[in-house]
């Protein structure tokens with residue numbers, strides 16, 4: 053455990069460098085007494101301000117002729133010892149306060165945390181000064197001051213984590229079973245606090261060394277003849293201009309130490325704080341990366357939208373997660389194509405891939421074309437694609453609470469959708485159009501809604517705004533990704549009706565993505581069923597619903613509440629999707645299929661049939677030629 | 678909104694009271710009595726007793742606190758014995774200098790820090806990001822007092838671009854250009870660490886925001902990337918950067934102590950250090966209280982700014 057942790061830190065090159073710096077400095081400190089250096093406090097006025105390498109002084113001498121190298125090493129020892137001690141004291145007391153407050157809660161928590169709040173109301177250098185003012189100048193007092201000032205940081209962090217642990221079901225159960233508080237604290241709570249304490253320690257120890265050095269620099273810390281790095285720097289300041297070496301040397305030492313600590317501390321935090329770990333905190337670029345091998349095939353010029361051989365994968369680990377595999381379909385104005393599948397089947401990624409909206413990294417489009425009116429979108433420059441987004445191809449997303457900007461008014465977001473594609477539009481025009489868009493989606497009081505923020509509206513209202521935004525530029529294609537999933541049944545029906553009207557009246561091509569065949573049956577002309585990133589069945593809605601050909605489609609229908617075959621109770625599909633980084637060579641559904649035989653898993657199963665009905669199943673192929 | 682402002686202001690009253698209690702109590706705990714300190718070694722017991730009575734020091738602590746608080750509310754912070762003048766006069770005279778110094782440093786750290794963070798986040802793992810990340814690391818590791826000294830050596834002594842110390846030229850000067858000429862170096866030295874902290878926070882806040890769903894919505898609308906970054910992502914990230922800015926305000930306000938010493942800037946920080954060294958308790962008390970109160974007030978402003986930016990908070 054310890055070894056693995058250390059390895060994880062050192063894998064980070066910078067952290068390793070920091071650790072190296074610190075090892076070097078501490079090593080020097082440890083051997084200082086055995087180096088045979090001159091006494092750091094011996095005054096020799098004749099050697100005042102000797103330069104480095106002059107008269108046998110390796111780093112020169114200070115204003116009293118004392119050997120700087122010797123003073124530097126002894127001073128470093130002192131600074132490190134004081135800084136670390138202060139950090140340990142702060143960690144100990146702060147964590148104790150945090151644990152008590154978090155674990156016992158109630159009055160004790162109130163009292164402790166109010167006090168901590170008041171301490172934090174002081175800027176902390178100021179508080180340290182006030183404490184030194186009380187205790188009087190001196191290194192010990194500076195140490196105490198710096199430790200006290202950092203207690204609140206530990207207390208707060210530790211309390212937060214303790215609170216979570218103390219409220220966990222596990223602790224509640226243990227309490228009920230009669231275990232005492234002390235035993236729970238020592239054996240269940242404290243062992244889980246190490247990482248937060250270590251992270252807090254690594255964040256603050258550098259500051260504490262800086263702060264003690266600072267107090268000494270001001271003359272409030274170590275008093276002569278004793279001197280740490282801060283007071284060396286403070287003494288050197290008097291001769292800064294005439295003899296800079298007396299201040300540069302200790303200053304650089306402080307810098308090196310703190311830099312080492314910060315480098316190592318960053319490594320420690322990355323290793324301990326999973327939220328900051330690589331991958332989760334990556335920038336997403338404006339367009340999905342496209343890495344296709346070879347020349348892409350020419351696109352179909354007949355249909356409005358033609359997706360051919362599309363494959364998208366997520367490159368996270370060694371094995372890419374293949375989310376979309378060789379998906380093809382086409383769509384014309386006024387049509388509605390539904391893409392159906394369980395969550396994780398690749399339907400959303402397919403939808404987002406069309407205009408390159410899958411977050412990259414880690415997503416990569418590895419093959420296929422998206423033809424829009426005969427042009428391959430992946431071959432066009434980004435600006436062409438960007439201009440099509442929202443103007444010709446618009447999206448409606450699932451959860452409008454997170455997909456609408458929380459800090460911008462509805463009106464501003466609607467106006468932006470329009471002005472992005474026509475900068476000449478003036479404010480009054482934008483306003484008028486926004487109102488009529490809201491009326492189109494049957495919002496009763498558009499003026500009022502325009503000034504509202506999304507959080508203040510109901511889910512159904514928000515979804516209508518999402519639809520209004522998609523309609524803003526009269527697009528040719530609308531891609532709706534689970535647009536009704538977050539809504540209750542009546543609102544769902546209203547939203548479906550709005551969408552259906554729109555495509556019939558305005559001739560919009562609609563791609564409707566859902567896990568729910570029930571919803572899909574109310575609106576779509578054709579249905580494509582997806583499983584493990586592939587289309588497994590595709591055909592006219594009625595045919596697919598009434599005569600499902602693929603075993604997965606049948607299972608999906610049986611699991612759907614109302615249109616389930618035979619009207620019996622919905623029957624959930626056993627098992628789960630295959631892992632997208634370890635897909636089987638043959639049929640991906642084989643593990644869950646009741647009809648599976650050996651040939652199913654032998655080799656890849658192709659999508660077969662005519663344009664009106666395609667199925668990816670060995671059995672179906674055998675029966676229908 | 679108006680109600681919230683009142684509420685927020687009221688909520689800070691206990692904190693302000695807490696501050697007065699802490700300042701009063703810890704400084705009353707100081708060993709040795711002020712009368713002896715004031716009268717020096719010539720003090721006779723009778724003189725000390727008379728002065729103690731005069732200063733009200735012979736009464737119980739709680740009573741003394743309320744007397745002190747009453748005076749405080751009338752703007753009376755007591756008298757500095759080392760300077761032989763009312764503490765409040767000294768503070769007000771010096772506060773301007775500190776406010777100018779830390780004010781500029783605060784503006785610098787906010788603007789540059791956020792800018793660096795945004796650039797860094799949008800070019801993640803690119804050259805600009807690496808350069809910024811490295812500079813930030815150096816910036817937060819260098820002691821500001823040491824940095825200040827090195828700046829004096831290089832920019833004032835070697836290059837002779839700016840004066841090494843003070844706030845105005847001794848002869849002539851006194852106008853705004855003269856002030857800026859003196860101010861630029863100390864303010865920069867003071868701002869470096871805070872800028873680094875702000876840049877770090879802004880970078881990670883931006884990276885987090887750029888992953889959120891509404892950013893994808895903006896892109897799906899066809900909004901230009903530059904606008905996605907500024908209007909959509911930064912607008913949202915600012916809300917979580919603001920508290921960090923509040924903390925940095927405290928940092929530049931109190932960290933000014935070092936800079937005022939290094940650059941001989943006539944501000945409150947230098948006054949405080951001198952007061953601590955001469956054990957001028959009244960002056961320390963007044964100075965600490967004044968700076969802490971400014972910090973509390975500033976944080977109220979930060980809270981209100983947050984409310985103004987995030988309509989979800991005010992409900």
Ligand code: SF4
Pocket residue numbers: 602603604639640641642643645646647648649652657668669670671672
């Ligand atoms: S190919 Fe075989 S395993 Fe796959 S769906 Fe058809 S019958 Fe089932």
